[in-house]
Amino acid sequence: MPTADSSPSEPAWSERLAVALDVAADFGAGISIESLVDLLPNSAPREPEIDSWIRSHAPDRLIRDGVVYPCANELLLDDPVQRRMRAAEFLSRASDVFPRPMSESDPWLRCVAVTGSVAYGSAHPGDDLDFLVVTRHGAVWFFLGAVFLLRRLRPRAREARGPQRTCFNYVVDDAQILRDYRIPRGLLFAREALTAKVLSGDAFYRGLLGSSAWLQHEAPRLLSRWKEGGEFPSPPTSERAPWLVRMLNVPLFFVLGAYLQLAGLVRNRKLRRSGAPDLCFRTTTMPGRLTYSSRRFRRLSAAYSRASVTGRWEDD
Structure with a gap:
């Protein structure tokens, strides 16, 4: 090649x-x-x-x-310095979202990263705090259930200077993300992947990027930043979550998946009525995946595809 x-x-x-x-x-x-x-x-x-x-x-x-x-x-016009400061402030609060401190030896998590405008370092007032989460195989819905339970038990009022909302817009298990990153996805996907700010699981994520050869062709300058810490680790492999987590994951998929699909339909209806159709989003729920993609994001992907070397983002 x-x-x-x-x-x-x-x-x-x-x-x-x-x-x-x-x-x-x-x-x-x-x-x-x-x-x-x-x-x-x-x-x-x-x-x-x-x-x-x-x-x-x-x-x-x-x-x-x-x-x-x-x-x-x-x-x-807006102030780029203020946007950078706002992004840094949002990023500093990211770890507070999770049920307990994250670590490399977590029994169900492989990697957690912040994406979107906060990761770019240019957040506007009211921007969301977007997360990419990679779980062990068979733990996506167990993780989501733990997060949602935490929110119920410890509700937190939105701070005036904080993000509009926390959005787990890309939660997949390790087997899914290995497939996602192996296939060329275009310039916008490459930009999202290579600007992510990793909170936990740096070795896993660097190994994932290093095994995605198409990124070198699509965005070599962004990829080179990840090489500054040395050579990429060996490509990661999928690891199963503990058996009890995998068992609980099955009923949680059916319950939470149905709830999130319904919640998405209701929110999209409100967005259309309020005159914001570009903010309407598609909810994808599978045993190893929860992803959201807005109409605006898909339009942006199509626009960037004109300058892509390898292809474009396509929702699964």
């Missing part, structure tokens, strides 16, 4: 840059030059040259404090 820089199917770096700028404009959002540089192949220039390229090839864009905005509309 050719390298990311020489693959004949890869868009030129300027084309990928233009697509990323267009996507940000379509969604009425700013994007940092640092993030743009991270999405480019190794052959592309760094920030000073990218700044100059944008100013000469996209003069309608506004660059302020290292962030590119779709137009010079002051209403769109």
Whole structure:
């Protein structure tokens, strides 16, 4: 397989840059030059040259404090320093969500990470705190049941400066995630995977990334950051949860899965009535999986697929 820089199917770096700028404009959002540089192949220039390229090839864009905005509309501007501070504050609260302290030897967890805007380091007021959770085989619904029970027993009022809500939008067992990451999923999936902030299970997650060869072709600069700690560990293998956890997981799947499907339908109906159809989401429940994907996320994936080397995200 050719390298990311020489693959004949890869868009030129300027084309990928233009697509990323267009996507940000379509969604009425700013994007940092640092993030743009991270999405480019190794052959592309760094920030000073990218700044100059944008100013000469996209003069309608506004660059302020290292962030590119779709137009010079002051209403769109926000403070990147405040967004970074907000993301750091949200991230510092992430471990409080779980029933007990996490560890590498947990009997049902393999890895926990924060994804989305908080992981990107650019959170807006009211953003969610999104989690990627990998359990041992046969423990997804046991884990979710423990988390939901904790919330019932220890309800916490939302803080004014805190995230809008906590969202377990990607909870899978280790067998599922090994399959998910093995198959090329496109630029947006690569960005989500490679910007995740791991709270527990760093060796597992680094081994997972190292075994996903397509990431080197899709987002080599983002992947290189994970190599700074040394060579990738050996690829992880699936491990079964204790037998009692696996037994309890089965009835919990049917009960919680049905409840979450129904709750999703009710919430989507409210979102459509409130005029926010882009926030409507798809709920996928399987014995080894709970995932949510919003309509906005799927639109974003389709847009980024124009600059993808390997493909695009497809919901299972």
